Amino acid sequence: MSIVIKRLRVESLDQPIGLDTEQPRFSWLLDSELQSQRQSAYRILVASNTDLLQQDIGEYWDSGEVVSDRSVQVIYQGNPLQAELRYYWKVKVWDETGAASEWSSIGQWTMGILDQNDWKGEWIGQSLDPEIEFPPSLYLRKEFVIDRPVKRATLYGTALGVYELHLNGSRVGDEYFAPGWTDYAVRTQYQTFDITASIQVGGNAIGAILGTGWYAGQVGMMGREIYGTSPALLLQLHIQFEDGSNHHIVTDETWTMNTGPIQYSDMLKGESYDARKETPDWDRTGFNESDWQKVYRFERYVGKLVSQIDPPIRITESINPVKMWMTKQGTYLFDMGQNMVGWVKLQVQGLTGTQITVSHAEMLQDEDTLYIENLRRADQKDIYILKGEGIETFEPHFTFHGFRYVEVEGLLDSELTLGSVTGRVVHSDTPSTGSLETSDDMVNRLISNIRWGQRGNYLSVPTDCPQRDERLGWTGDAQIFIRTASYNMDVSRFFAKFMEDMTDGQTPDGAFPDVAPDAGWFEFKQKVVKWFAPDNAGWGDAGVIIPWTLYLMYEDRTILETNYDAMKRWVEYLKANSTDRIRPDYANYGDWLSINADTPKDVLATAYFAYSTAIFVRIAKVLGYADDVIEYSALFEEIRTAFVRTYMDEKGIIQGDTQTVYVLALYFGLLSEEMKPLAAKRLEELIQQNGNHLSTGFLGVGYLLPVLTENGLEELAYSLLHQDTFPSWLYSVKQGATTIWERWDGWTEEAGFQNPGMNSFNHYSLGSVGEWMYRYMAGIDVDSEQPGFKHIVIHPRPGGKLTYVKANVESGYGLISSSWQLNDGLFSLQVSIPVNTTATIHMDGTSVRVPDEAVKMGMENGKHTYQIGSGNYEFISQIEKVMKVT
Numbered sequence: 004m005s006i007v008i009k010r011l012r013v014e015s016l017d018q019p020i021g022l023d024t025e026q027p028r029f030s031w032l033l034d035s036e037l038q039s040q041r042q043s044a045y046r047i048l049v050a051s052n053t054d055l056l057q058q059d060i061g062e063y064w065d066s067g068e069v070v071s072d073r074s075v076q077v078i079y080q081g082n083p084l085q086a087e088l089r090y091y092w093k094v095k096v097w098d099e100t101g102a103a104s105e106w107s108s109i110g111q112w113t114m115g116i117l118d119q120n121d122w123k124g125e126w127i128g129q130s131l132d133p134e135i136e137f138p139p140s141l142y143l144r145k146e147f148v149i150d151r152p153v154k155r156a157t158l159y160g161t162a163l164g165v166y167e168l169h170l171n172g173s174r175v176g177d178e179y180f181a182p183g184w185t186d187y188a189v190r191t192q193y194q195t196f197d198i199t200a201s202i203q204v205g206g207n208a209i210g211a212i213l214g215t216g217w218y219a220g221q222v223g224m225m226g227r228e229i230y231g232t233s234p235a236l237l238l239q240l241h242i243q244f245e246d247g248s249n250h251h252i253v254t255d256e257t258w259t260m261n262t263g264p265i266q267y268s269d270m271l272k273g274e275s276y277d278a279r280k281e282t283p284d285w286d287r288t289g290f291n292e293s294d295w296q297k298v299y300r301f302e303r304y305v306g307k308l309v310s311q312i313d314p315p316i317r318i319t320e321s322i323n324p325v326k327m328w329m330t331k332q333g334t335y336l337f338d339m340g341q342n343m344v345g346w347v348k349l350q351v352q353g354l355t356g357t358q359i360t361v362s363h364a365e366m367l368q369d370e371d372t373l374y375i376e377n378l379r380r381a382d383q384k385d386i387y388i389l390k391g392e393g394i395e396t397f398e399p400h401f402t403f404h405g406f407r408y409v410e411v412e413g414l415l416d417s418e419l420t421l422g423s424v425t426g427r428v429v430h431s432d433t434p435s436t437g438s439l440e441t442s443d444d445m446v447n448r449l450i451s452n453i454r455w456g457q458r459g460n461y462l463s464v465p466t467d468c469p470q471r472d473e474r475l476g477w478t479g480d481a482q483i484f485i486r487t488a489s490y491n492m493d494v495s496r497f498f499a500k501f502m503e504d505m506t507d508g509q510t511p512d513g514a515f516p517d518v519a520p521d522a523g524w525f526e527f528k529q530k531v532v533k534w535f536a537p538d539n540a541g542w543g544d545a546g547v548i549i550p551w552t553l554y555l556m557y558e559d560r561t562i563l564e565t566n567y568d569a570m571k572r573w574v575e576y577l578k579a580n581s582t583d584r585i586r587p588d589y590a591n592y593g594d595w596l597s598i599n600a601d602t603p604k605d606v607l608a609t610a611y612f613a614y615s616t617a618i619f620v621r622i623a624k625v626l627g628y629a630d631d632v633i634e635y636s637a638l639f640e641e642i643r644t645a646f647v648r649t650y651m652d653e654k655g656i657i658q659g660d661t662q663t664v665y666v667l668a669l670y671f672g673l674l675s676e677e678m679k680p681l682a683a684k685r686l687e688e689l690i691q692q693n694g695n696h697l698s699t700g701f702l703g704v705g706y707l708l709p710v711l712t713e714n715g716l717e718e719l720a721y722s723l724l725h726q727d728t729f730p731s732w733l734y735s736v737k738q739g740a741t742t743i744w745e746r747w748d749g750w751t752e753e754a755g756f757q758n759p760g761m762n763s764f765n766h767y768s769l770g771s772v773g774e775w776m777y778r779y780m781a782g783i784d785v786d787s788e789q790p791g792f793k794h795i796v797i798h799p800r801p802g803g804k805l806t807y808v809k810a811n812v813e814s815g816y817g818l819i820s821s822s823w824q825l826n827d828g829l830f831s832l833q834v835s836i837p838v839n840t841t842a843t844i845h846m847d848g849t850s851v852r853v854p855d856e857a858v859k860m861g862m863e864n865g866k867h868t869y870q871i872g873s874g875n876y877e878f879i880s881q882i883e884k885v886m887k888v889t
């Protein structure tokens with residue numbers, strides 16, 4: 004048997020703790036030295052201890068030998084899983100010859116708190132006056148004695164607000180901004196920490212710092228105290244002793260509290276920290292807490308506590324500034340060399356009481372001045388007051404900033420060096436899965452900018468921007484970028500959590516929100532912005548597009564099942580709010596930030612109505628809801644017909660006549676076979692008339708290059724990719740951008756900075772071209788009939804100025820790679836296909852070399868197609884037409 008089992012995962016995680024999923028899903032990676040290897044059957048054992056497992060006994064689940072080639076997302080089918088128990092599992096597989104593998108190594112996971120009634124503690128904190136705009140962060144503590152050896156100690160924690168845990172003098176865990184952002188009125192996530200190694204027999208001290216966070220601090224443009232006034236903490240420490248007994252330590256009236264050095268710390272307003280007020284050892288035993296007070300106990304929480312689904316927010320990288328200079332106003336300016344999100348670690352020395360201000364900005368106004376106009380009401384400033392004891396290190400606690408430049412002000416008697424400042428890159432720690440490289444440096448910079456945009460903006464929710472007073476989970480941005488995002492990183496759990504935010508925010512009549520968690524946005528929009536539409540075309544549709552994309556990329560059926568009713572209600576909502584299948588022309592965002600090309604809002608909304616319906620039909624098919632397939636296929640046909648009848652004339656001109664209307668009509672399948680070439684032709688003309696420039700906004704841009712490529716306009720797609728005059732992707736690259744800009748015209752040679760109220764330099768939406776780069780340029784795509792890369796489509800498109808492309812995608816089955824080179828008309832392609840998958844290869848030109856194992860399938864759109872199994876292969880062909888973009 005040549006197959007080896009590697010990397011066991013439960014719910015896509017390595018050895019997770021604290022799961023509250025009743026039927027977790029198992030995945031394993033298979034490896035082999037041989038080509039074309041597949042699994043024909045598996046057997047899974049789940050036990051509550053390793054001894055049983057070693058004897059091949061799974062008292063919780065023995066799946067028996069299941070004839071199946073599934074090796075990802077296999078759903079647990081055993082006895083009910085018990086709260087807080089640790090489970091062990093192993094798997095063995097059979098290959099296609101019927102030979103069995105060895106048993107895998109043993110994997111494990113623990114369950115968390117499953118029943119709301121099992122929370123024993125109380126919510127504690129300080130009752131705050133709602134008038135206090137910037138309350139100090141709170142320190143809470145308790146000491147306890149452990150008198151017997153501990154087998155396992157598990158700490159469950161959460162907060163209404165944000166919290167940082169400490170135990171016996173050290174920070175617990177490496178995550179920031181826990182418990183993350185949800186609609187706290189409905190749902191709050193709890194975190195699980197295994198602290199067995201840090202608990203000691205004898206005295207122990209546990210503590211937490213509690214900040215306002217999204218719960219009570221500033222959120223977006225909507226102000227503060229969106230969910231409540233006073234942050235509260237809930238902890239439950241479960242100690243299991245060696246002797247089999249149990250003990251719980253929970254938050255209750257025995258805890259004490261005090262304020263400390265953090266004068267305030269607000270997501271949007273920065274932090275002020277007075278080091279003179281530090282109380283060293285507050286998180287150790289023996290601390291003198293005589294001036295600490297009794298905690299306030301809050302009423303019971305009415306929402307639901309759920310185990311955190313999405314990856315924790317962590318510091319994933321530290322970067323050093325590339326340049327430092329003294330400004331004419333006598334401050335220090337640092338250039339991080341990269342527009343980034345997080346904060347800086349500052350190392351300084353000086354006299355006690357010296358106040359240092361650290362200001363952050365994405366751009367410079369002039370050589371010595373930060374550009375902060377685009378921050379609106381956000382204050383990207385941290386203040387540090389020195390205690391005056393040697394070298395002091397400061398990092399803020401409950402705030403983050405979007406910046407490339409850092410200004411340090413207030414040092415009178417000491418000098419800073421490049422090493423005084425370190426950039427901390429902070430985001431939801433979604434594992435990296437994809438990489439791309441090409442022969443063109445400008446394109447490579449664009450790829451990097453897209454990635455940094457994702458890193459900077461995925462912070463508990465997919466935010467639009469990290470710097471101004473917004474930073475909201477805009478659903479339109481999320482949907483247009485999700486496919487790019489899911490190539491770059493494993494965003495399955497990040498978006499599973501976001502779908503909960505989406506459904507929490509769905510209106511009773513079915514409209515998905517345009518911001519999730521809604522955080523009062525809808526109300527604000529109606530009252531202040533005076534925009535009454537509860538939904539928005541291309542935004543609310545995220546509620547259907549996101550689950551479908553997760554299914555395509557990760558073979559996640561559960562996400563479809565969980566959200567099926569919500570998606571159906573959305574389509575029903577659209578139906579109920581349309582006339583003769585045409586959606587109204589009420590205020591919506593349109594093709595947001597397009598360039599002199601307004602797409603009529605009803606055209607756009609009707610197109611998206613059709614698209615949501617079409618996706619819903621595909622989902623109903625996957626889940627086997629035959630009646631819905633019939634009903635909603637008919638609805639799609641009606642919308643499609645209404646769209647064409649209402650908006651398209653006999654020459655094929657679609658109302659609005661923007662690039663985006665043709666892109667949407669083609670991508671969403673709204674046109675008949677005869678109409679398609681007309682639409683493609685018109686799209687080509689519009690681009691050419693625009694001097695080979697795009698004019699699309701957030702919505703059109705995502706499908707622009709895919710539509711061109713699918714409709715025989717591959718070279719034009721490459722011209723747009725390589726275009727570096729305004730408006731284009733490479734225009735910003737040419738201006739030195741290190742992230743994707745919100746607007747094509749964020750800064751132009753003619754006009755300088757644009758509209759400061761809406762000018763973020765770190766917005767990922769226009770970076771949705773990343774999807775095209777993976778799917779078309781490198782040519783790694785999914786097959787919706789066998790999603791999650793079970794069957795892989797490899798269809799590279801040599802073209803443009805590129806002489807090589809290298810792409811890797813770490814799929815659920817393992818590493819897929821596609822690399823091509825073009826040399827004097829010789830096109831060579833190297834691919835790697837993981838065990839237990841197959842691939843279809845599409846090759847341009849005349850075959851020069853085809854691997855023996857490849858099965859010829861015939862011609863498709865003028866290309867040779869081959870079927871291969873797992874392994875590494877090389878294909879070479881002669882290409883006559885060498886495309887060169889001038």
Ligand code: RAM
Nearest residue numbers: 467477479480592595745
């Ligand atoms: C803005 C943001 C966001 C966008 C909405 C419509 O405030 O730019 O990205 O989705 O508007």
